[in-house]
Amino acid sequence: xxxxxxxxxxxxxxxxxxxxxxxxxxxxxxxxxxxxxxxxxxxxxxxxxxxxxxxxxxxxxxxxxxxxxxxxxxxxxxxxxxxxxxxxxxxxxxxxxxxxxxxxxxxxxxxxxxxxxxxxxxxxxxxxxxxxxxxxxxxxxxxxxxxxxxxxxxxxxxxxxxxxxxxxxxxxxxxxxxxxxxxxxxxxxxxxxxxxx
Numbered sequence: 001x002x003x004x005x006x007x008x009x010x011x012x013x014x015x016x017x018x019x020x021x022x023x024x025x026x027x028x029x030x031x032x033x034x035x036x037x038x039x040x041x042x043x044x045x046x047x048x049x050x051x052x053x054x055x056x057x058x059x060x061x062x063x064x065x066x067x068x069x070x071x072x073x074x075x076x077x078x079x080x081x082x083x084x085x086x087x088x089x090x091x092x093x094x095x096x097x098x099x100x101x102x103x104x105x106x107x108x109x110x111x112x113x114x115x116x117x118x119x120x121x122x123x124x125x126x127x128x129x130x131x132x133x134x135x136x137x138x139x140x141x142x143x144x145x146x147x148x149x150x151x152x153x154x155x156x157x158x159x160x161x162x163x164x165x166x167x168x169x170x171x172x173x174x175x176x177x178x179x180x181x182x183x184x185x186x187x188x189x190x191x192x193x194x195x196x197x
Contacts, residue, residue, distance in 0.1 A: 005132065005177040006090040007062045008033065009077055011118040014067045020160070023070060023151040025096040025136040026118075029167050030063050036171055041065060046083065049076040059178040062086075073118040074125030081126065092132040092177065095119060096151060100137025103162035105170055107186040108133045115147075132182070134170060138163060 010030030011023075018024055034041060034052055041050035041063075050065040062084065066076035081091065095118055100106060110130050113119035123129050139159065141150035155163060169192055176185040 003087075003090050003182075004059070004179055005061055005092045005182075006086045007064060007077075007080060007084075007092070008177065009064045009066065009073070009091065009093045009122075011070060011073050011093060011095040012065065013070050014065075018152070020154050021152050022096050022138040022155055022163075025138055025163055026094040027065055028164065029094045029134065029136060029170070030065060032164075032167055032171055033174060034063055036174065039063065043067075047076045047079040049080070051080075054178075056178075061178055070118045070121075072121055074121035074123075077122050078125040088126050088128045089130050089132075092134060093119065093122060094134040094136065096138045097135035098138060098140045098147060098151065100135055100139075102137055102139050102155065102159040103166050104137035105166040105189060106135045106137075107170075107182070107189045108135055109186075136163060137166065 008030060010026035012018065012027030013023060037054050039052040039054060041052050044051040047064065048066065048068050050067060052063050054061045054063060062080060064076055064080060066073045068075050077091065080086065081088065095116060099114065109132055111133065112129065113123055138155065141147060169189060173185050173188065176182060
């Protein structure tokens, strides 16, 4: 995996009522990334998203927060990918992951949707699973029937702190998203978190 990332998509639901829910962990990360890069989001009607652009030297990357609600996240990804001619393997999607504990963030290439509706819609609309995923652990409620209220609920303050703290290494090494060092970053992130599953 050596292609630089040209689009980073944080998944979440728009609106203040969803802002601090577990399902919005993808939004939290891209907000933190934009803040680190001194960027601010603005509304983009074409892609139905909040968007900012990071340009530095040879780097040119869009950072996106779909405003379509989670189940239609793929609409923004497809629109931006098509308009800016960004191949699917140069897209990174940041999302909440119930199969990882809070405090764990892992980088993965490809894979299924694991029941995540945002990923499901992106895979369906893009016709491919071959995008990168930055998986943000939020924990599991213990049974399948509790997943929806769990991800649409707010984490405890301790878990919230763990989730936000888990961004630190990825943010510190974020320049590697835009270089040919993603294998190295993947190893670093996954080794840092190898005590959780």
